[in-house]
Amino acid sequence: MSWWKTAAIYQIYPRSFKDGNGDGIGDLAGVRAQLPYLADLGVDALWFNPWYPSSGADGGYDVIDYRDIDPEYGTLAEAEKLIAEARALGLRTIVDVVPNHISHLHPWFQRALEGHDRDLFWFRDHPNNWTSEFGGDPWTQLPDGDWYLHLFTAEQPDLNWTHPAVRQEHEDVLRFWFDRGAAGVRIDSAVLPVKDPALPDLEAGRPHPFVDRDELHDIYRSWRRVADSYEDPRILVGELWLPDAARFARYLRPDELHTAFNLDFLTCPWDATRLRASIDTTLAAHAPVDAPATWVLSNHDVTRVVSRYGRTDTSFSFGAKKAGVPTDLELGTRRARAAALLACALPGAVYVYQGEELGLPEYEVPTDAIRDPMHFRSGGVDPGRDGCRIPLPWSGGSPPYGFGATPTWLPQPAGWDGLTVEAQDGAPDSMLTLYRSVLRRRREFSGSLRWLDRGVGVLAFARDAGPVCVVNLSPAPVALDGEVVLASGPIEDGFLPVDTAAYIRIDL
Numbered sequence: 014m015s016w017w018k019t020a021a022i023y024q025i026y027p028r029s030f031k032d033g034n035g036d037g038i039g040d041l042a043g044v045r046a047q048l049p050y051l052a053d054l055g056v057d058a059l060w061f062n063p064w065y066p067s068s069g070a071d072g073g074y075d076v077i078d079y080r081d082i083d084p085e086y087g088t089l090a091e092a093e094k095l096i097a098e099a100r101a102l103g104l105r106t107i108v109d110v111v112p113n114h115i116s117h118l119h120p121w122f123q124r125a126l127e128g129h130d131r132d133l134f135w136f137r138d139h140p141n142n143w144t145s146e147f148g149g150d151p152w153t154q155l156p157d158g159d160w161y162l163h164l165f166t167a168e169q170p171d172l173n174w175t176h177p178a179v180r181q182e183h184e185d186v187l188r189f190w191f192d193r194g195a196a197g198v199r200i201d202s203a204v205l206p207v208k209d210p211a212l213p214d215l216e217a218g219r220p221h222p223f224v225d226r227d228e229l230h231d232i233y234r235s236w237r238r239v240a241d242s243y244e245d246p247r248i249l250v251g252e253l254w255l256p257d258a259a260r261f262a263r264y265l266r267p268d269e270l271h272t273a274f275n276l277d278f279l280t281c282p283w284d285a286t287r288l289r290a291s292i293d294t295t296l297a298a299h300a301p302v303d304a305p306a307t308w309v310l311s312n313h314d315v316t317r318v319v320s321r322y323g324r325t326d327t328s329f330s331f332g333a334k335k336a337g338v339p340t341d342l343e344l345g346t347r348r349a350r351a352a353a354l355l356a357c358a359l360p361g362a363v364y365v366y367q368g369e370e371l372g373l374p375e376y377e378v379p380t381d382a383i384r385d386p387m388h389f390r391s392g393g394v395d396p397g398r399d400g401c402r403i404p405l406p407w408s409g410g411s412p413p414y415g416f417g418a419t420p421t422w423l424p425q426p427a428g429w430d431g432l433t434v435e436a437q438d439g440a441p442d443s444m445l446t447l448y449r450s451v452l453r454r455r456r457e458f459s460g461s462l463r464w465l466d467r468g469v470g471v472l473a474f475a476r477d478a479g480p481v482c483v484v485n486l487s488p489a490p491v492a493l494d495g496e497v498v499l500a501s502g503p504i505e506d507g508f509l510p511v512d513t514a515a516y517i518r519i520d521l
């Protein structure tokens with residue numbers, strides 16, 4: 014069985030994981046020092062958010078040089094060591110690639126500014142009616158009068174994927190990292206790179222000029238050929254924000270991407286009917302293309318799960334973030350614990366975003382400390398994504414909580430002393446202990462999913478092998494039959510309390 018079909022993959026946001034040299038910024042030395050922590054957690058692979066030289070306009074998603082490491086994080090030689098050391102501990106490495114755009118400081122764009130090879134990008138003498146993914150105008154005018162397209166910030170000019178050099182360069186970059194031992198790539202904004210070359214106005218009823226264009230599939234097929242040319246084949250993981258499950262699954266055909274993030278599950282509210290529908294739709298969409306599903310509860314772009322689940326509206330959407338609304342973190346944490354059991358029992362791969370295993374809440378960063386361009390481009394309406402990117406608390410009772418030195422690049426809140434790795438390590442009821450247990454238990458599951466009826470509001474299912482998973486989203490405790498092997502909270506007299514999950518052994 015290929016490892017990636019059932020892998021648990023830990024997402025590292027390098028800037029906020031661990032600071033090895035005491036400048037308040039996470040780095041590769043910090044990650045290397047904590048590899049035993051990651052191996053011990055029980056994951057199979059690490060996905061690194063971009064670690065390349067960048068102007069920092071969008072948290073590293075503005076790449077200046079794909080073949081190097083940002084000096085704030087370390088060196089290429091260190092990255093090579095990290096990949097090898099991680100592998101020796103059983104952890105594979107996935108790197109991030111960002112095909113839609115590069116940094117305005119990348120040599121290609123610098124040359125374009127001087128008037129050379131502008132056809133590597135989208136230069137026009139007038140803008141169109143498109144909107145930036147971060148809000149506002151996706152066109153910026155240069156002093157010479159020409160406009161260039163950037164679906165994100167002005168520091169992230171979009172590449173022209175009809176240009177052969179763009180295709181060639183990205184395939185070379187894949188080989189560069191695969192040759193250095195990377196086990197795969199995560200493909201950023203994977204439904205956006207191809208544009209209708211006429212750049213027509215966006216009009217209802219017409220094919221979308223830049224989302225999910227059919228031409229993308231040919232590009233990913235050639236990436237797949239690169240990945241498959243390695244003896245230990247490398248994997249391609251897509252970030253596909255697409256509401257239509259059938260369109261989503263087309264990217265997972267056998268000669269395209271291996272897997273993609275399940276963002277539908279991530280945005281789903283804490284509601285049994287909705288979650289079950291999301292799980293069923295996911296499994297049904299993946300079956301015909303024979304691709305494994307993935308289960309994602311959080312990442313570096315969305316509100317932390319314990320905060321989401323502690324609100325009246327537990328769904329997530331970029332357009333309606335709920336900063337400032339009342340949040341019951343105790344409730345959210347109870348649900349997040351149950352959700353961890355759910356996600357880890359489902360067929361396919363699972364992602365854990367750094368800090369999820371510590372139950373970190375969203376931190377509403379003081380306005381003057383906000384870094385995220387999403388906030389600025391929204392005219393200050395959107396709180397941005399900094400609140401889920403806070404430097405991790407490792408130890409101690411106050412900032413920097415063992416992260417490195419203060420000031421940390423984003424401020425940490427007071428009151429995280431109980432959430433540090435040190436405080437949670439070995440504590441029987443901590444989120445960290447739960448994640449360690451659930452990631453171990455997860456290996457017992459295999460085969461397909463079969464729903465069991467345990468009443469309204471209860472998600473219960475068996476797999477071909479492994480315990481039965483029962484999640485109680487109903488308003489009352491439910492009776493459990495069988496032996497409990499793991500539970501997200503205390504079982505009361507044989508009853509599974511509200512917002513609690515358990516793995517049980519029953520003879521069915």
Ligand code: GLC
Nearest residue numbers: 071074111165201202313314
């Ligand atoms: C993806 C990334 C996000 C980034 C954007 C532009 O959605 O996950 O963090 O801002 O692409 O690269």
Ligand code: CA
Nearest residue numbers: 032034038040
């Ligand atoms: Ca550092």
